[in-house]
Amino acid sequence: MNLKSRECVIVGGGQVALRKARLLASAHAKLVVIAPEICEELKNLEQVHAIYQREFRDDDIDNATLVVVTTNDTQLNRHVSKLAQQKNLPVNVVDNPALCSFITPSIVDRSPIVVAISSGGTAPVLARSLRARLESLVPPEYGQLAASMGKLRDQLKSKMPAEKDRRIFWEKIVNGPIAKKFLSGNSDNAIQQLQRAINSTEKSTNYTNHGSVALVGAGPGNPDLLTFRALRLMQSADIVLYDRLVSPEIVDLCRRDAERIYVGKQRNNHAVPQPKINQLLVELAQKGNAVVRLKGGDPFIFGRGGEEIEDLAEARISFEVVPGITAASGCSSYSGIPLTHRNYAQACVFVTGHLKGGTVNLNWQQLANANQTIVVYMGLEGLPIICRELINHGLESSTPAALIEQGTTPRQQVITSNLGNLSELVAERSVTAPTLMIIGGVVNLYEKLNWFSVTPNTD
Ligand SMILES: C[S@@+](CC[C@H](N)C(=O)[O-])C[C@H]1O[C@@H](n2cnc3c(N)ncnc32)[C@H](O)[C@@H]1O
CATH class of the missing domain: 3.40.50.720 (NAD(P)-binding Rossmann-like Domain)
Incomplete structure (x- = not known):
């Protein structure tokens, strides 16, 4: 007011x-x-x-x-x-x-930037404590940075008529060395640099033709496990393409005005077929958009990320890949089952348990090694075959095995058992995808180390 x-x-x-x-x-x-x-x-x-x-x-x-x-x-x-x-x-x-x-409200005043915190009159002390935390988080120089940007807005507007171009320009300033200079207290120099950046912006500069794609790993489901880089790109995207494994809480963190396109995939049922997704990425970037392709876990681990950027590389579109926490790391940490351990496993392999023509094609001989941990992605349907083949190729039926359901999320469930009994136990329960299997001696540590949610050991 x-x-x-x-x-x-x-x-x-x-x-x-x-x-x-x-x-x-x-x-x-x-x-x-x-x-x-x-x-x-x-x-x-x-x-x-x-x-x-x-x-x-x-x-x-x-x-x-x-x-x-x-x-x-x-x-x-x-x-x-x-x-x-x-x-x-x-x-x-x-x-x-x-x-x-x-x-x-309680306010953090970095005028012209003002952050207001209100508890709607219910808990002013809590609001004030949050304010104290924000006070230490937002450096005082934010005000000066905002004021300088405000002074130069009109100048930039006359040089860059398109709103989208200006947004890209300011995003580069805010996330680049000029803002860093401001925040480190070197404002005189930063203002000069900012002015120079605006002066060197030609009226004819057409940023709109320079679209890009960021292939971003969104992690295993828990929004807290996103990387800073992922969040930054999500918050400056024009268009976000996401699939089924990316939780709604994560999609909600994308820039409010970004167009969101669901290209969800379910097992054997691709909402948008892979070649179409690849092509869409190229087309959207060619129109000048900053496109974020959000993928569950890590884009390069069973994520077909490589295929998506191959087409971009051929079309000479600029792209980057942001790693995400893969399901194996997320599920391992959140279930308290380390993937390696001096006493149990000196190696760890990630395999896909995807069923093809009613069977799972894996090198069973190589996998049936007592001193390694096997992590199986996409193995729920093929679980009985996987357990049976590992036993047939030499692993003891008493080899510990766990199934982690919706790992890292508040809905996480862990079923621990052994190769001989796991599929029977799973069949008795109603299990919700996505699930990941961890096989090997490390599963023994679950009972002692599980910290995230207390699930009874069903062995
Ligand atoms: C197509 S793969 C994608 C993997 C992903 N790129 C990654 O790095 O985690 C999908 C499989 O990942 C596993 N997965 C992904 N998120 C999971 C989670 N939160 N809990 C358990 N398994 C998960 C499941 O095995 C699922 O079938």
């Missing part, structure tokens, strides 16, 4: 009134204070325009833009609140949300 030179009436004259007066003064309001007793500091506040040391009168708020009430007199508080609301004036009665038509 723009309060500059507007009359703001504070009813009350104690310490709380003083706090509110300071806040309103920082917005350059014209302050009027009314109370039979008014503390000295408030009387001496420079921005106070008028002081009436007496009881409140109804016509005191006739010229007000906003009213704040800070008295201990509940009847008076209710009366002023009602009166203000009848006149359609915003009113705040301190510590009484029911009588307020607006509340004052």
Whole structure:
């Protein structure tokens, strides 16, 4: 709310009134204070325009833009609140949300950047504690960076008429060395560089033809496991293509205005066939879009990421690949089953258990090695075949094996057993994909090390 030179009436004259007066003064309001007793500091506040040391009168708020009430007199508080609301004036009665038509949030002030935190009047102490954390997180130089960007906006606008080009320009500034310079306190130099960057921007510069694709690993489902790079690209994308394994919480973190295209795949049922996805990426980038292709886990581990960027490379479109936490790492950590361990496994192999023509084609001889951990992706359907073949090729049926369902998410379930019994146990339960199998001695550690959710050992 723009309060500059507007009359703001504070009813009350104690310490709380003083706090509110300071806040309103920082917005350059014209302050009027009314109370039979008014503390000295408030009387001496420079921005106070008028002081009436007496009881409140109804016509005191006739010229007000906003009213704040800070008295201990509940009847008076209710009366002023009602009166203000009848006149359609915003009113705040301190510590009484029911009588307020607006509340004052805790703020982190890096003007012109202001972060407001509100608990809707329910837990102001919690809001203040969050504010304290943000205070330490947002360097004071943010204000100066914002102010400098504001001053140069019009200049850039005249050089770059397209809104999208300007957005790309500012994103590069904010994520690049000029912003770093500002934040490290070297603002004079940073302003010069910013000015130079704008001067060297030709009117004819057509950024729109320079689209790009980022193949981004979104991790195994838990949004906390995204990388900073992934998040940054997601928040500056024009278009996001995502599939079934990317959780809705993660898709929600993409730039609000980005177009979202679901290209979801389910086993044997490709919503958009792979060649079509590859082609779509090329077409969207050629139109000048910053495209993010979000993929579950890591794009280069059973993710067909290689195929997607092959077409981009052939079309000479600029691309990058952002690694993600693969399901094996996520499920291993969140189930407390290390993939290697000096006592159990000196090697670890990742295989796909995908069924093809009713069977799983793997080099069983090579896999049936007691000192290694086997991680099976996409193995739920083929689970009985996998367990049987490993036993047939020499692993003991007592070899520990675990199935991790929806790993790293709040819905994670872990079933531990052995090669001889796992498929039977799984068949008895209703298991929800995605699932990952870990086979080998390391599974013994689950009982001791599982920390994320307490699931009974069903062995
Ligand atoms: C097509 S692959 C994609 C793998 C992905 N690129 C990665 O690096 O994790 C899909 C398989 O990954 C495994 N998977 C992915 N996310 C999982 C999760 N949260 N929990 C268990 N398994 C998961 C399942 O085996 C699923 O069938």
